[in-house]
Amino acid sequence: MKKITIASLTALVLLSGCNTFQGLGKDVSKAGDAVTDTAHKVEKKI
Secondary structure, three states: OHHHHHHHHHHHHHHHOOOOHHHHHHHHHHHHHHHHHHHHHHHHHO
């Protein structure tokens, strides 16, 4: 029961930063772009 409550509160906090699902999509996209950029930088160093 505690796990469900903690998961629900975590989801609430994470989603409260995004007013809409479009906002959530933008946040996820930015995170993906950051990972991609880092991968390209590492690839260039190798």
